[in-house]
Amino acid sequence: MHARNALTEAGYTERIAFVVDVAQHLHAYGTTAQRLEGAIQSVSRRLSLECEPWANPTGLILAFSDPARPAGESDTTRVIRLGLGDTDLYKLCEADRIAEEVMAGHLDIPAGRAALRALDRPTSWRGKAMQVLGFALASAAVAGLLRLPWLDIGTAGAIGLLIGLLDIAAQRRPRLSEAFEAIAGLLAGGVAIAVSALVAPLNLNTVIIASLIVLLPGMALTNAMNELTSRQLVSGTARFAGAITTILKLTIGTAIALGIAEFAGFQPDVRALRPQPEWVVWCALLLGAYAFAVLFRAHRRDYPLVMASAIAGYLISRFGGEWFGAQAGLFFSALITTAAGNVYARWRNRPGALVRLPGLIMLVPGSIALRGVITLVQAQDIGAGQDAAMLALNTLMALLAGLLFGNLLVSARRNL
Numbered sequence: 001m002h003a004r005n006a007l008t009e010a011g012y013t014e015r016i017a018f019v020v021d022v023a024q025h026l027h028a029y030g031t032t033a034q035r036l037e038g039a040i041q042s043v044s045r046r047l048s049l050e051c052e053p054w055a056n057p058t059g060l061i062l063a064f065s066d067p068a069r070p071a072g073e074s075d076t077t078r079v080i081r082l083g084l085g086d087t088d089l090y091k092l093c094e095a096d097r098i099a100e101e102v103m104a105g106h107l108d109i110p111a112g113r114a115a116l117r118a119l120d121r122p123t124s125w126r127g128k129a130m131q132v133l134g135f136a137l138a139s140a141a142v143a144g145l146l147r148l149p150w151l152d153i154g155t156a157g158a159i160g161l162l163i164g165l166l167d168i169a170a171q172r173r174p175r176l177s178e179a180f181e182a183i184a185g186l187l188a189g190g191v192a193i194a195v196s197a198l199v200a201p202l203n204l205n206t207v208i209i210a211s212l213i214v215l216l217p218g219m220a221l222t223n224a225m226n227e228l229t230s231r232q233l234v235s236g237t238a239r240f241a242g243a244i245t246t247i248l249k250l251t252i253g254t255a256i257a258l259g260i261a262e263f264a265g266f267q268p269d270v271r272a273l274r275p276q277p278e279w280v281v282w283c284a285l286l287l288g289a290y291a292f293a294v295l296f297r298a299h300r301r302d303y304p305l306v307m308a309s310a311i312a313g314y315l316i317s318r319f320g321g322e323w324f325g326a327q328a329g330l331f332f333s334a335l336i337t338t339a340a341g342n343v344y345a346r347w348r349n350r351p352g353a354l355v356r357l358p359g360l361i362m363l364v365p366g367s368i369a370l371r372g373v374i375t376l377v378q379a380q381d382i383g384a385g386q387d388a389a390m391l392a393l394n395t396l397m398a399l400l401a402g403l404l405f406g407n408l409l410v411s412a413r414r415n416l
Helices: 002-009 012-028 033-046 089-103 109-118 125-145 150-170 174-178 180-198 204-211 218-229 233-264 278-295 300-324 326-348 353-361 366-379 382-409
Strands: 050-056 059-065 076-081
Touching: 012 033, 012 050, 012 059, 012 076, 012 089, 012 109, 033 050, 033 089, 033 218, 050 233, 089 109, 089 300, 089 353, 125 150, 125 204, 125 278, 150 174, 150 180, 150 204, 174 180, 180 204, 180 233, 218 233, 218 353, 218 382, 278 300, 278 353, 300 326, 300 353, 326 353, 326 382
Parallel strands: none
Antiparallel strands: 050 059, 059 076
16 A cells, blocks of 8 residues: 555656656567557556557557546647667566566656666677677578578578678668668578579578578567457558568568679579488577577576477477468467466566567568568569468468467466
8 A cells, every 4th residue: 555655646747757668668679569558558557547558660659647637637648759669578577577666666666767767778799799699590590490401501690690790780870770671681692692603502592581580570470460450450550561561671682682693694503402300400499499589688597488488389380280280280389379478477477478479489471471572573473472472371360360369368467
């Protein structure tokens, strides 16, 4: 009761400022619209505020009022322009913890706002180096999961490293950032073509896709469909359009690389070969799980949990697919991962995203969509990419069904 009184006795504008800070930080760390709005409303109620939030991928509108005052007297609206969020599991957990401590009365509102602002400090050079390493490891790991030859795995890893360095450079250069995906596609296509023409044959398109795996918007596509089914029509449509734009930019870069190679007389030597034994797949799975723990910026103590979730999601999908069919395997994996994330959130009072996001990352359909568009551009024939497009659509539907029924099976804890 004392904590409750302390919160309600804080100034009206001070309480609003705290909710706005929480909303901005949760948005920045990759929370979907329906979960973000639910979290904002939950925090607002605990602070004795009425809030009507409206979230989209690049902004927030928050309409506040004080229920203890006459209607209309205390109405306050905040319109906040934000950049696209990026998954950061450590900061997401910290923002959630700070909000919980303020609502429990363990922190006062000024201390809570200071703690949230402390999360905005720039990434250290060590953190940036780990992100670059994560790009390289993820690309090599995906190539290993696809059983590609060693040269293909090494080429994908080297391209991933170069794209990681390009990502660091783009963070401080707005113009470079706008064209980042196209330049990454150009870089991936150029290096892969050069290796296949000058060194040895490659599974060309597959190597390009593996090297670009971190940039593929598969999670954005899944989140967009999830938002649309949750009747977040504006946010879902905007996120879906952004994901399609990313795929097109990656394809444009790759197509330019192919065009330059053809003009210069380079003939890439392409082969279809998947020779790796089963132990390479298991090693690649472990490496990929570690890479995504790094790329999701999880805290070190959460690495085992994040890696276990990624591995479990892949294995459920793989063996479920062998037993019941590919789409059924994806459905069961998304269902179990989502439900497990919600159970963990309720059990540990921490964001279920620690389990949910890693468990879904190896299932998302971004690589299938990119393969379809690249094939379409290369062949200049709508029918050439039709099979990949249908496969991407089926994958999306299976994942979406798993997400919906997973949340129905075990409800989320305060939406995160």
